[in-house]
Amino acid sequence: MSYTELTVWTRGIIMDKEGRDIVNSVSASARLEGKYAQAMENYVDNPDRTNAPTRKYCRVSDRVLENELTYENEHPNIVVLVEDTMVKGWDYMRGMPPGGTLIINTHYSPDYMLRFVPGVERLAQLVCVDAAHLAHHKWLYYRLGELGLDRLSTEGAAERSKLIAPDIAAPLIAALVKSTGIVKMETILPMIANKNAFEMALSEMKIMQFNPVAV
């Protein structure tokens, strides 16, 4: 039986859509491939506040999801950090079984980022991708006016932009799919708005491999 949990850590309001796009597109792709999949936001993190850490979850399984009503991913196999300063300060590795993958949006190398990661022994691979650069974000807080949502809260709101992954989510999804194979590239690619950034990430991403030990 194959069962995978993906947890995306992002920042409230300003990068909320990016996080949501990642879990929604992976979940939708998995379902297209005939698997059982679910995407949701952390219920307690919302309504999100600007910059506050928020979590988005995805579960993919070849069997029906019996834990559909469980609030959090307790054992994430894959963790994505949408913004690189999140590497410090939160235990995003909590519950990760050995053999996990950590993906960070950063211009630093895996070598450099590794020192900040708690529980590295659980990782099979650390992936760094300069998503903001590939998606032409001069810096992450740039273009506030184009952000998906109003400044109050994203709770229940729909995006102003109907596009999926027009921005830094696209390279992150590319790195995620290429490094983990959670879904097939050909299933997810048609959904992605920023195909250029997606494809550039496939060659630009940096992967550091480990041999995880059981913890």
Place this chain on the structure above:
Amino acid sequence: MPTVTATKKKTVRINGCVASAQAAKYADVDVIAAYPIRPYTATMMALAQMVANGELDAEYIVADSEHSQLSIAHGASSSGARVFTGSSGVGVQFAYELYSPISGSRMPVQMMIADRTLDPPGDFGSEHTDALSTRDMGWLMGWACDAQEAFDNHLIAYRIGEDRRVLLPQMVCQDGFFVSHITSDVELPDSSQVREFLPPYKHPYPLDPRHPVSHGPQIMPEQGPPLQLERARAMEGSMAVIEEVHKEFGEIFGRHYDPWLEEYKTDDAEVVFFLQGGHGVTARFAIQHMREKGLKVGMVRLRTIRPYPTDRVCEVLSKFKVVGVIETNMGLGSPSSGGVLYADACAALYEAPERPLVISFMAGMGGEAIVLKEFYWMTEKMIQAQKRGKIEKRTHWVGFEE
């Protein structure tokens, strides 16, 4: 004239909150009275977008509190509008004064409740106490267990509440998070199906300066009893209409609901869970696993709690040896010192020639998910009671005992 654009049947992946907003749109509501509180907020925001985008032609009024929200709903309904409102948790409580006047003036206001705990603990999680505390105020009331059922319940409730034989407000409830924020595939109907099922609302005595009528006047004590009797009769009389409308809904939409109870693997069951709402989804999985081990366990899910289907509950629950009521609500000082569902179930069973043992389980409190192993634990307690021939105690707090 319907103001909703004609649409074809389609399946979308949405959560319970959006399903409720979609249902209000399909019902072509005239007035939406809104005031934000999680998790209901997601419904009012979805409706605001529909109105802003021109998908729905309705008056969208943001009140200054839930009390005003329900007052607006009351007034709008009195003028003959089809009204949609909603709330959660303490918001439901803040509007309490309005529940009796609305049912007393027989206004079929519809209120969506996405449950949230009261204070304490005041977290975002689902306890049914918010809506259940208003259960005797003359509102039709029932719980959905997923987004599709929530969508359907809204249409069904309008049709029942607006029936001239009924004319009562409706609380259409769903668990916060477990239904309100979990996405699933929801079939949105063809608008012609909705037109066939739910005719435009027409109150027999709307407030209209051209045809003056009085609503809710101050009355003398001796006028009280007949007024209360009328309301009680309306509630009791709604039962036949509820059955009729569910049948018709099944014929038009192809989804056939028992209006009162969902029975899951009860044919040869000896012990059953008796519950409401979203936890029924996990209960089904737990029952499948326990059945594989040969345990004769099933589930009876209450779909409508007001009016309470006393005869049906008596007939169904008396078939079993042990009934485990999963409360998901607080009934401090209630007969079981647990929740409030136990007392209703026992009252219904009182006239049964052979009564099952009844245990009350306090589970899912604070909005915690009830996980598979907790269902196994509760089943074990029921089986022990069955073997012993009597219960260990009336109420178990799940997670606090061996």
